[in-house]
Amino acid sequence: MSMIIVAALAVLALSFAPAPGAAADAVSARQPLRGNGTIVSAHGKFEAGLFSPAGSSGRFYLGIWYKNIPVQTVIWVANRARPLSDVASAQLRVSAADGNLELLGLTNPSSPSSAPAVLWSSNMSSTTSRPSSPGSNTAVIRDDGNLVLLDGGNASNVLWQSFDHPTDTQVPEAWLGENKLTGEYQTLTSWRNSQDPAPGVFTDTVDPNGTSEFFFLWNRSRVYWRSGVWTGRVFAAVPEATNNVLFNQTYVETPAYRRVTDVLYDNATITRMVLDLTGQTKQYIWVPASQSWQFFWAAPTVQCDVYALCGGFGVCDQRSQPPCQCPPGFAPASEGDWTLSDWSGGCRRSEPLTCSRNGSTTDEFLPLNNVKLPDDSAAVGAAQSEAECESACLKNCSCQAYTFSGGRCAVWHGEFRNLEQLHTDSGASSGSALYLRLSESGLRDLRSADTGKKVGRTLWLVLAIALAGVAALGVSLFLAWRILLARRRRRSMSSEKGSSLAVYSYGDLRAATKNFSERLGGGGFGSVYRGVLKQKRKGGSTTTTQVAVKKLEGLRQGDKQFRTEVSTLGHIQHVNLVRLLGFCSAGDEKMLVYEYMPNGSLDGYLFGGSGSCPSWRERYEIMLGVARGLVYLHDGCRERIIHCDIKPENILLDAGMSPKIADFGMAKLVGRDFSRALTTMRGTIGYLAPEWISGQPISAKADVYSFGMVLFELVSGRRNSQGYGRHDNGNNAGSEVEAAGSSAFFPVWAAGKVVEGEVGAVADPRLRGDVSEEELERACRVACWCIQDQEEHRPTMAQAVQALEGVLHVHAPPVPRQLQHLASLT
Incomplete structure (x- = not known):
């Protein structure tokens, strides 16, 4: 009988223990x-x-x-410092004594006498x-x-939850902030390095003084x-973090807590x-098509x-990879950590x-030019010259630089931090010179290395001079060949029909x-500079042409x-397209030369705050011009061109206020880096079609979506991302908008008004009502059709032009599902 009981108990025990490696609930x-x-x-969806x-x-x-993502992506770690x-x-068990969730294990398995210890516990709050x-x-x-740890007697009572104790990651519906009842903060803390989840040196936390601001x-x-x-x-400071197509971010304060949380518009995201x-907060999206995480935005945007x-003593250089370097005479304190x-x-x-x-020393100083100086310097008021400043530093053994x-x-004095190497496009110095203190032997080694390089260069120079007589003819022939090749290249580019690009x-x-x-x-593609090109005519006179020169950044093309x-x-x-006049390709420098647009971009004209208010006629002509330009890119070129970044900043106005689309063809030039350049540009996110987020292939309908968003801004005269609420009493606020509520995303509100016929x-x-009601209704209906969630529900740009021209009748559109969901959250 006893044997039967023992066997039964063994079977019962096995029924409560999952098989090794199996998933329990x-x-x-x-x-x-x-x-x-x-x-x-x-x-x-998730696994623990x-x-x-x-x-x-x-x-x-x-x-x-994440359970179903092939690249294991950890969002929370319990025993960060005690592996x-x-x-x-x-x-992992629930303690029978106090009900806490606890992790037991060995930290030194090589010791046979060691017993499992509690390495982590939920440590339920005393207020629970x-x-x-x-x-x-x-x-x-x-x-x-x-x-979550649930009360065995009441499953609705959450005793402890990981969302109250985040590590380095926040997911939708989780929160960051402060629990006022317990005094605990929900903060993010970086990993120590890519292999060690122990708490690092960077933290994201809500202001301990009680404001709604978050600090890094x-x-x-x-x-x-x-x-x-x-x-x-x-x-x-971060409107792009809240004004996007991924989630609705809100900050809430109650007597129990103050915190920020995100709610997805689409649970499939x-x-x-x-x-x-690296100390930056980065937003990522999982793209099923490429089976990879896509970077979305970062704060701060500049890594340095x-x-x-x-x-x-480290030097941050935004243009180097990795961004951290050691100055001359220094080496990484830990090579392993740097890797x-x-x-x-x-x-x-x-x-x-x-x-x-x-105070006697043989130390000397090495200048580091064009740098942003480190923080926490000490002033030496007695030093009236650079020589006195250098002397004051040398006399103090703790002085490291001046x-x-x-x-x-x-x-x-001591270690300095936050030294940054600066760069300028023109090569002129924009920073300061820091004089770094080095030992005489250390400086001698650096000079010896430089001398060795100079000696090597001298030997090569002597060798080159010795061979100059023999190579003179070859060099001349080579130069002649290069000149002939350049002329042929210019001639071949200009001889092709429709192309007259200058090199x-x-x-x-x-x-x-x-x-x-x-x-x-x-x-995201580079900076644009105003220029004046001078050209000599046959008679000796000189003509000038104003141009806009775009310096492209990040290109890896040959x-x-x-x-x-x-x-x-x-x-x-x-x-309706900005004309490309020429280009420059000199090593890593790649530049495009465009015709100059004297009236700037549409965003400056429409939202610049200078008091200008484009008339309805001007706005409608801009709508038609942009639409016609997109039709040409989509259907009129030998190879279809998808712009991918239609927004007011990329619509320029010529002397006659005609719109011209800029930055077309950038996707071809930038190639694989295009999506990165696009999504990191401030203000662009509000114009992205949903397929950018879901990872579906991008078609011309992505431009249609962006065009619809631009139409809303032309109609309203305001950014779509601006809040429309009852507290907005400026020149741009109307009674209808005020009635929308305390805050509303304009396309949501506008789509509702269009559907209602208002x-x-x-x-x-x-505009004070000085609009064409027929054109206004066309524009609003076209905008609503353009921003439909599904590509097949959007018109082509050719159909959009016909609708705006009145050739096609536009039926009342439905409110896009995504915007309906967004409206329910605002």
Whole structure:
């Protein structure tokens, strides 16, 4: 009989323990999770269990990750600072004593006498209502990625949840902020490096002084970025984080908490926000088509704005990869950490300084030119000259560097941080010179290395002179061949029908733009500068032509491929497209020369705040002109061109106020980098079609969607992303808009008015009713059809032109599903 009872108990015990490696649905005192076992959310979206970061050499952590994404992407880690070293001994269970969720395991499996220890516990807050039967608590993973500990006697009572204790990632429906009842903060803290989830040096937290502003902190002490306060609809400094097509971001404050959270417009979207180990918060979207994470936006946008990114004595260079370098005479303090993108340890001297107690030293200084100076300098008021400033630094053994500018001497003691190498397009100095203190031997080594290089160059020069007589004829023939080749290239490009592109040298354009001194604007593809080209006529007279020179950035194309693509663009000529006049391809420098548009861009004319108010006739002509230009790009070229970035900034106005589309063909020139350049441009996100987010192939209908968004802005005279509410009493506010509520996304409100037949309420109040009602209704209906969620429901640009011209009758459109969902959340 006893044997039967024992066997029955064994079978019962097995029924509560999942098979090794199998997925359970919950964790409890009677059903612990052992070894490689996992628990999976109800609909299979998230999974929780043990994982080991790539390359971490046998360190294991309790974490949560996406179940169906092939690239394991961890969103939460429990035992960040206390990894397991043995999976077999690991056990996640509910404590029968106090009901906490706890992780047990060995930290030193090589010791046979060691017993499993509690490496992590949920440590339920003292304010949490205690369960009547702690041993009956259960832990489950939900489909939003939240690991929750539930009261065994009341499953609706959440005793503890991972959303209250985020690590480095925020997912939709999670929150960041403060629990006022417990005093706990929900903050993001970066990983230490790519293999170690231990807390790093960067933190994202809400203002401890009680405001709605969020801070990025270095070492939990130094603020290096601020979100701006919550305005009621957006955070002041990051409107692109809230005005996008992914989610609705809101900040809420109650007596119990103050926090920000995100709610997806479409639950099928997979996105996450990560406080990266580089100190930037980065938003990513999972693109099913490419099976990869697509970068969406970052804050701060410039990586070198992250405080002390490169650690002590490190130099941040935005143009280098990786961005952190060590100055001459220094080396990484930890080569291993630097290979894992952890630069926080900074640099160390290759040779120690020589300084005695009496202040005597043989140390010298090495100038680092054109740099942004480190923070936390100390002023030396007694130093009135650079020589006195240098002397003051040398006399103090702790002084590491000095600078003298504008009659002011500043020195740095101990490790300095936040040194940045600056660059300018013209090559002129825009920063300061920092004089870095080095030992005599260290400086001698640097000079010896430089001398060796100079000696090598001298030997090559002597050799070249010796061979000059023999090679003179060959060089002459080579130069003649190059000149002939260049002439043929110019002739071949200009001889092709419809193309008359000029080929400019870098020197030509540098002179024309006065060293690129007058910047007209810029974006993800580069900066644009005003220039004046001078050309001599046969009679000796000189003519001048104003141009706009775009310096392209980030291109990896070779010269031949670049010239081929530019030659294709040279054929494209239309009254509503900015004309390409020529180009320059000199090594890494790639530039395009366009005709100059004296009236600037549409965004400046429409939203510039200068008091100008385009008439309805001007607006309608702009609508038609842009539409016709897009029809030509889509249907009138030998090879269809999808613009991919239609917005007011890319619509320029000539002397007669005719619209001309700029930046067409950029997708061909930029190639693989186009999506990165596009999505990181401030203000562009509001014009992106849904297929950009879902990862579907991009067609000409993506331009149709963007055109619809531009139509709304032309009709209303305001940015779509601006709040329309009852507190907006400026010149652009109307009673109809005020009635929409405290804040509304304009396309949502406008689409509703169009469906209701009240299109007059949508027009810019500054027009004071001076509009063509028929044209207004056409424009509004076309805009609504253009921004439909599904591509097949949108018109072609040719149909949009016919509708605007009155050739086609436009039926009342439905409100797009995505906008309907957005409207329900505002």
